[in-house]
Amino acid sequence: FPTFDRITSVEVFKGPASIKYGPYTVGGAINLVTRPIPVDSSGGIDLEVGQEDFGKLYGHYGNSTERFGMLVEGVHLESSGFKDLDGGGDTGFDKNDATVKARVNSDPGDPVYQELELKLGYADEVSNESYLGLIDADFEATPYRRYAASQLDRFEWDRQQYQLSHYINWGANYDLTTTVYRHDFERVWGKLNGFETDDLTLNDIFADPDSAINSIFVDVLRGERDSLSDPETLVIGTNDREYYSQGVQLAGNWWPTLGRVEHNVELGLRYHEDQIVRRHTEDGFLMQSGRLVSDQGDTDITADETGSAEAIAVYVHDEFTLGKFTLSGGARTELIDTKLVDRLSGTTTDNSTNVLLPGAGVFYQMTPSFGLLAGVHKGFAPNAPGESDGADPEESINYEAGFRFTHDAWRAEVIGFYNDYSNLLGRCTFSSGCDEAQLDDEFNGGEADIVGAETSFGYEFSVDNGLHFPVSLVYTYTDAEFQNTFASDFSQFGGDDGVVVAGDKLPYLPAHQATLRLGVNGSTWEVNFSAKYTGEMRDSASQGDVDDVNQTDPQAIVDLAGSYNVTENGQVYIGALNVFDEADIVSRRPFGARPGRPRQFTIGYKYEF
Known part of the structure; x- marks a missing residue:
């Protein structure tokens, strides 16, 4: 995931607006906007330290002249980790992320203005993290413990980014942005896969850790x-993967006046290709006096394959205003060809998918402060390369309706949504609890309904002495159910018995989520309070009451942050995450109970120039 120190703003596209971005159009789209090239010479440095040997160093500098601009930024993050490994060892990470941007442009006064921007990025990380969790009894005693069997778990990756963009503007009515891009990503993920037996999986052991047989394996895990x-x-298991994605994209805007109506027409065309090379192996290790020692056996190759895809996408979107109505609509088409070459089985699988994804929305400005909205669009998620066992693409029709209110310091938004899935698609990953033989397989989930509401309220009031008090509350309710009864080998769908019954709730989707934020801001300082609640989540599809061992804990996390401007350009800030040190089970997959992060205090200093 991108390092958030480099992100200056976040754009969220929901409902019909998301058809401009694809091919995944079900849950909307997020654009993480990185730091732009500054207009004038400017830069900054950010130093932060905290518990668990946390450290951050971030810096950026950029400048522009009339015809040229550049930006350099980089960040280093490190921590020794918040888990305690049996026998000792680092459970933290080291991460580096750097970006260079350079721009040349024509005279800003030219009737046809042009820009050419080059963006180069590099990032890498070494993380001593593990998917292995704890049995419930051990979690209750020491939630941040890590079993000795996870001592070799290690995730390493590096990424390179190359992007060249050309922008041209023909006066007030036309512009066009052309982007050529390439991303390379390599990762090696070594982790505990299980035991050398076909009779018991790690899931079986964690489901009944106190049985006579399973308790032996639990003791081995503990060392x-x-x-x-x-x-x-x-x-x-060592999952060694290499990825690349590359392509060219054209995105144009046209602002015509047709009759008396002003339109904002967006058109896009993209050619894209990507590839993944998987090399998965497994090796045997013996637990000896709390340390893992190679059994000197042969290395088993469990996957050796190349998956690739080529896609052409075209979209058109128009927005215009008629009186108090703002209407928008458009469509996206995706033409996708995929191929999987499996070198172990000697097979090649080719698939093609063509889909049309329409969407439309309307906003009615009833008063200067109050407006109604509604929208509908088709959701879609393509199959991965190699799917030939009857798994279909994910498709849904998504509806939304609600209102927005803004008046002085008040704002409110309430939007109800209904996602009508004709087919919900499940993807098997190691993190979801699938074994090595099932990795990257896909499963039909049939019809499903997801109904809910997103609400947000905000207000900021001020007092005569210059203090400001911002308040906001965000709440989301979600009710998600399968509509068919079917058998499934996907454990998150079928659970222990492999059967989904109509009316079963979807797993790992909380019914209730809420965030409350309170702040006090002065002219040179501010203090902010945040409380976030996430309801319990089922570990697999089911209905009715659920035992604690088959669901995550509800979470109520409180964070505090404050800052003080010590000089015109310098700021000291402090943070307290998980103030009450809540240790909740946030996931039971793939194996055992795992916690969120514990309480952490940090302090930092920013200087901008």
Whole structure:
């Protein structure tokens, strides 16, 4: 995920507006806007330290002249981690992220204005993180413990980005942006896959850790028992993957006046291709005196394949105003060809998908402060390369309606939504609890309904002494159910018995989410309070009451932050995350209970020039 220190703003596109972005159009789109090239010479530095040996160093500098501009920025993050590994060891991470931007442009006064911008990026990370969780009894005693069997878990990756953009503007009515891009990503993920036995999976062991047989394997995981037989040999999997994505995209705007109506027409065309090379292996290790030692056996190759895709996407979107009505609509078409070459089985699988994705919306400005909105669009998610076992693309019709209110310091928004899935698609990943043989398989979930509402309220009041008090509340309610009864090998759908029953709730989707923010701002300082609630989530599809061992905990997390401007350009800031040190189970997948982060205090200093 992009390093957020480099992000200056976030754009959210929901409902019909999301058809401009694809091919995934179900849940909307987010654009993380990175720091632009500044108009004048400017820069900054940000230093932060905190518990768990957390450290951050971020810096940026840029400048522009009439015909040229440039920006350089970089960030380094590190931590020793907040989990305690049995036998000792680092559970933290080191991450670096750097970007260079350069721009040349024509004379700003030219009737046809042009820009050419080059963007180069590099990032890497080494993370001593693990998917392995704890049995519930151990979680209750020491939630931030990590079993000795995870001591070799390690995730390494690096990424390169190359992007060249050309912008041209023909006066007041036309512009066109052409972007050529390339992304390279390599990762090696070594992690515990299980034991050298077909009779028991890690999921089986964590589901009943106190049985006579399973308790033996739990002791091996803890490092409290040596591996004494072949079934007690631990299997470490290494997922080695290389990705690239590249293409060219054209996005144009046209502002015509047709009759007496002014339109904002957007047109886009993109050619895209991407590829993934998977090389997955497994090796045996013995637990000996709390340390993992190679069993000197052969390395098993579990995956050796190349998946690729080529796609052409075209969209058109128009927005115009008639009196108090603002109407928008458009369509996107995707033509996707995929191929999977499996070198272990000697097979090649080709698939093609063509889809039309329309959408339309309306906003009615009833009063200067109050407006009504409604929209509908088709949602879509394509299959991954190689799917030939009957898995269909994900498709849905998504509806929304609500209102927006703004008046002086008040703002409010309430939007109800209904997502009518004709097919919900499940994807098997290691993090979702799938074994090595199922990785990247896809499963039909059939018809599903997701109904809910998103609400947000905000107000800022001031007092005579110059203090400002911003207040905001965001709440989301979601009710998501399967509408068919079917058998599924996907554990998040079918659970232990492999059956989904109509009316089952979708897993890992909380019914209630809420965030309350309160602030006090002076001329040179501010203090902010945030409280976030996330309801419990089912570990697999089910209905009715759920045992605690089959769901996550509800979470109520309070954060505090404050800052003080010590000089005109310098600022000291402090942060307290998870103030009350809540240790909740946030996930039970893939194996065992895992916590969120504990309480952490940080302090930092920013200087802008």
